Amino acid sequence: MDSHLEDLFTLLRFPSISTASEHAGDVRACADWLVQKLTGMGLGVELHETPKHPIVIARNDHREGRKTVLIYGHYDVQPVDPVELWDTPPFEPVIKDDRIWARGATDNKGQLMAHLLGVEKTLQEKGELPVNLIFLFEGEEEIGSPNLVPFLQAHKDELKCDVIAVSDTGMVAKGVPTMGYGLRGIACCEVLVTGPKGDLHSGVFGGAVANPATAVARLVASLHDENGKIAVEGFYDDVKPLENWEREMWAQIPGVSDEDVLRITGAPEAFGEPGYSSAERLWARPTAEVNGIGGGYQGEGSKTVLPAKAMAKFSFRLVPDQDPADIQKKVKAHFEKHAPKGVKVEVVVGHDGKPYYSDPHSEDGKAAQRALEKAFGKQPVLIREGGSIPIIKDMQDILGADSLLLGLALPDCQIHAPNENFWVENFEAGIKLNGYLLEELAKG
Numbered sequence: 001m002d003s004h005l006e007d008l009f010t011l012l013r014f015p016s017i018s019t020a021s022e023h024a025g026d027v028r029a030c031a032d033w034l035v036q037k038l039t040g041m042g043l044g045v046e047l048h049e050t051p052k053h054p055i056v057i058a059r060n061d062h063r064e065g066r067k068t069v070l071i072y073g074h075y076d077v078q079p080v081d082p083v084e085l086w087d088t089p090p091f092e093p094v095i096k097d098d099r100i101w102a103r104g105a106t107d108n109k110g111q112l113m114a115h116l117l118g119v120e121k122t123l124q125e126k127g128e129l130p131v132n133l134i135f136l137f138e139g140e141e142e143i144g145s146p147n148l149v150p151f152l153q154a155h156k157d158e159l160k161c162d163v164i165a166v167s168d169t170g171m172v173a174k175g176v177p178t179m180g181y182g183l184r185g186i187a188c189c190e191v192l193v194t195g196p197k198g199d200l201h202s203g204v205f206g207g208a209v210a211n212p213a214t215a216v217a218r219l220v221a222s223l224h225d226e227n228g229k230i231a232v233e234g235f236y237d238d239v240k241p242l243e244n245w246e247r248e249m250w251a252q253i254p255g256v257s258d259e260d261v262l263r264i265t266g267a268p269e270a271f272g273e274p275g276y277s278s279a280e281r282l283w284a285r286p287t288a289e290v291n292g293i294g295g296g297y298q299g300e301g302s303k304t305v306l307p308a309k310a311m312a313k314f315s316f317r318l319v320p321d322q323d324p325a326d327i328q329k330k331v332k333a334h335f336e337k338h339a340p341k342g343v344k345v346e347v348v349v350g351h352d353g354k355p356y357y358s359d360p361h362s363e364d365g366k367a368a369q370r371a372l373e374k375a376f377g378k379q380p381v382l383i384r385e386g387g388s389i390p391i392i393k394d395m396q397d398i399l400g401a402d403s404l405l406l407g408l409a410l411p412d413c414q415i416h417a418p419n420e421n422f423w424v425e426n427f428e429a430g431i432k433l434n435g436y437l438l439e440e441l442a443k444g
Contacts, residue, residue, distance in 0.1 A: 118434025
């Protein structure tokens with residue numbers, strides 16, 4: 001285990017922040033280290049240049065008649081701001097309270113390395129793998145994987161596989177093995193509201209011209225009814241209903257009750273679409289959220305200004321069978337319909353990604369569940385994920401293979417935030433999981 005931790009710590013020390021141009025060299029150095037590590041394991045390795053950050057591909061010797069398994073991960077990380085809130089330097093990994101603390105510890109270097117080291121362990125002990133393996137590690141996941149889809153399309157024949165394994169998701173609670181079989185999609189937009197040609201004195205002109213900040217507030221309020229149901233016309237038309245077995249299973253899963261959500265979030269009370277539990281709202285129901293709102297004076301004290309413009313940013317989480325383009329069209333029509341008088345409203349469409357769903361009861365799904373049970377000593381729970389990983393749906397469409405979402409992250413791992421951490425026992429279990437997973441998939 002010491003050597004495994006040493007490898008992980010080496011990877012964590014690279015400040016591979018993909019969104020920051022000043023760290024482009026660090027992202028590249030991280031990819032180069034992975035190439036060296038994978039080559040040393042005896043795998044055939046290729047480093048593919050992209051317009052931004054490289055993609056690393058590694059393979060064992062493929063044999064006819066064996067199942068081909070692609071394992072996906074990403075070696076880029078989020079920025080560390082605000083750095084003053086970190087208890088330890090973000091790129092100087094430490095173990096404290098049985099957790100590994102560093103940026104990328106969970107998302108995604110710790111989970112990526114669990115699979116990599118699991119393969120290395122099997123090769124060292126048995127000399128070969130029971131499947132044809134493809135590792136695909138990218139350096140742009142945290143910026144939306146802009147170059148991965150073109151890469152998949154250009155190399156789809158070389159990347160042809162039977163199933164994909166991904167550990168970039170989470171477990172519902174400590175010690176509870178979890179397999180995801182769905183991800184919510186996403187559609188984003190920004191609303192810009194303009195009024196007078198410049199800021200005005202609120203006493204001199206207030207009441208005579210419309211206030212863009214008030215208009216933005218009205219538009220935000222128009223998105224939901226008083227009970228939290230989304231009021232956009234046709235928004236729920238294509239939503240796939242929950243299966244009865246899903247509702248029954250999720251009602252028994254620890255860590256996702258209303259009380260758990262309040263404890264984790266610190267919110268004063270639960271709120272959401274009527275008729276659904278917190279787990280159902282998080283995993284299988286669509287949402288409309290305000291991500292940011294602004295306009296006018298926001299400094300200390302008062303300034304009696306009527307702002308010339310205001311804005312709000314929105315994201316909509318989508319579920320099967322909603323289409324992001326359709327939702328963006330409906331949202332745009334909603335905001336234009338509800339535009340208050342006296343202002344101009346512009347809706348700017350943002351990025352999107354389709355929801356993902358696969359059958360957890362397929363033969364590969366059952367194999368993954370057996371592997372999870374062996375690694376953790378408990379029967380796994382089946383969930384859909386509330387977050388979005390658009391590339392998973394892209395891989396399904398381009399490569400024709402489903403993904404097994406085998407998350408090792410816990411709810412308090414602080415991904416994308418200061419003090420990101422990864423439980424050592426989950427890192428160890430992930431290494432074991434990889435060995436069991438390849439064995440079980442080989443049987444199918």
